[in-house]
Amino acid sequence: MAEESDNTQDPSNKITPASRQYPDSTRKIEEDIRTTGHSWDGIEEYDNPMPRWWVWTFLITVVWAVGYWVVYPAWPGINSATSGIAGYSSRERVAQEIADFEARNESLFVQLVDTDLDEIREIDDLHRFAVNAGASVFRAQCSQCHGTGGAGVQAAGYPNLLNDDWLWGGTMEDIVQTVTYGIRNEDFPDARWSEMPAFGQDGLLEEDEIHEVVNYVLSLSGSEHDEALAAAGAELYEINCASCHGDGGEGDYFIGAPALNNQIWLYGGTPETLFETIYYSRFGVMPGFATRLREAEIRAVAAYVHQLGGGQ
Ligand code: HEC
Ligand code: HEC
Numbered sequence: 001m002a003e004e005s006d007n008t009q010d011p012s013n014k015i016t017p018a019s020r021q022y023p024d025s026t027r028k029i030e031e032d033i034r035t036t037g038h039s040w041d042g043i044e045e046y047d048n049p050m051p052r053w054w055v056w057t058f059l060i061t062v063v064w065a066v067g068y069w070v071v072y073p074a075w076p077g078i079n080s081a082t083s084g085i086a087g088y089s090s091r092e093r094v095a096q097e098i099a100d101f102e103a104r105n106e107s108l109f110v111q112l113v114d115t116d117l118d119e120i121r122e123i124d125d126l127h128r129f130a131v132n133a134g135a136s137v138f139r140a141q142c143s144q145c146h147g148t149g150g151a152g153v154q155a156a157g158y159p160n161l162l163n164d165d166w167l168w169g170g171t172m173e174d175i176v177q178t179v180t181y182g183i184r185n186e187d188f189p190d191a192r193w194s195e196m197p198a199f200g201q202d203g204l205l206e207e208d209e210i211h212e213v214v215n216y217v218l219s220l221s222g223s224e225h226d227e228a229l230a231a232a233g234a235e236l237y238e239i240n241c242a243s244c245h246g247d248g249g250e251g252d253y254f255i256g257a258p259a260l261n262n263q264i265w266l267y268g269g270t271p272e273t274l275f276e277t278i279y280y281s282r283f284g285v286m287p288g289f290a291t292r293l294r295e296a297e298i299r300a301v302a303a304y305v306h307q308l309g310g311g312q
Contacts (some may be wrong), residue, residue: 005159017176105129109296117172120303127303134304137297141289150308157284159269164310165264169253171312175302182288183256189301191288194255199240200279207279214274215229220249 036045068074072084083089108129112120121127139148145158152160159167168178181188184195199205205213216233218225238247244257251259257264266284269278289298305311 090095105133109294112296112299114133117176117299117302120172120299121307122308125136129311130300131307133297134300134302137301138304141293142301145286150305154265154268157264157282159266159284160264161305162309163264165257165259165262165311166253166310166312167251167256167266169312170306170310172299172302172306174253174312176298178286178299179302179305180288180290183286184283185285185287188288191258192245194257195283195300196244196257196281198279198281201281205236205240205278209236210275210278211280213241214271217249217260217274218271220270221263221269222261223263 019255026190031063035048036047038045064286069082070084071086072088073081074084075082102295107128111126111132115123115126120130138146140148142150145156146152146161147158150161152158154160154206164170166174168174168183178192181190181192183192185191197204199213200210212233213236214226214233216231216237217227219230243262245251246257249260265273267273267282293301
């Protein structure tokens with residue numbers, strides 16, 4: 001107890017209000033400097049003016065904003081925003097930029113149409129332009145069937161465009177023709193056209209005979225096969241198939257008959273798939289692009305396909 005009372009008597013233990021500790025400075029604030037009148041536990045808020053530079057900057061931004069409303073589109077209305085006296089529109093600006101871009105390319109597009117198809121790849125600048133433009137046409141119009149890289153989709157009969165095994169021919173002229181009118185579509189009388197008979201379905205060959213001819217086709221392509229069945233299929237092939245696919249299975253561009261003497265298959269080279277192809281036949285359809293693309297774009301995409309690997 002004695003200690004405690006000692007403590008309370010020690011003057012240094014008392015909390016002294018700021019005003020009594022520094023009487024002079026407190027008086028100074030009260031007398032010289034205006035405050036806002038707000039006070040928190042004795043802490044008061046000065047009412048100093050804003051710095052000049054700040055006030056000016058603020059006023060300039062206000063004036064700028066008003067000017068902006070007048071010159072540029074600003075206030076939203078019911079149907080559209082106020083248009084501004086400068087007549088600026090970000091949409092129009094994009095349209096203008098696209099138009100400028102196209103105008104710059106237009107001369108190249110014109111040159112592309114005027115140049116002989118086989119000479120395009122000899123003119124470096126033109127060829128580079130055609131391949132780049134063609135790549136973007138390909139991504140937009142062709143990749144959903146032929147794949148982004150052009151490798152095709154065998155299960156669907158969408159051919160691989162990367163190799164030199166062609167159905168309808170791989171010169172620039174052939175490719176332009178294929179792309180312009182398409183294949184087996186009803187839209188263009190000039191579409192490429194041919195039809196393999198459905199040998200099984202239409203009763204042209206017995207199932208046994210189809211198995212024989214399947215083995216002969218396997219032998220032509222150098223795949224594993226049954227010798228005896230293949231031998232029996234040779235004559236059937238000669239009579240029924242050679243007119244389109246060639247004596248040695250080399251195929252025929254004129255009617256889009258695939259080569260059968262290699263390992264590149266449009267629909268597939270397993271015995272089961274071959275049986276299905278010969279029994280029911282196939283009818284691959286590709287749309288024509290004559291009405292969807294400009295001639296220059298068709299030439300560009302043909303140049304792109306031509307340089308993918310198999311151009312002739
Ligand atoms: C709807 C699917 C589809 C689209 C889209 C399509 N193709 Fe095809 N394309 C095919 C099919 C199917 C074939 C094979 C037809 C056949 O069996 O003869 C083919 C064949 C081709 C061939 C012939 C290949 C050869 O070996 O002779 C070329 C070249 C070709 N397409 C290029 C294009 C280009 C370029 C585009 C885009 C402008 C395009 N295709 C768009 C489905 C399509
Ligand atoms: C009138 C011409 C014609 C005759 C006859 C014909 N074919 Fe075809 N054949 C074609 C065409 C065209 C295709 C491609 C069909 C397509 O692209 O949709 C084809 C496709 C094929 C394919 C698919 C090849 C692959 O890469 O997937 C095989 C296999 C085939 N024929 C075998 C035969 C056999 C075997 C016979 C005889 C029994 C025969 N064809 C008779 C025209 C013919």
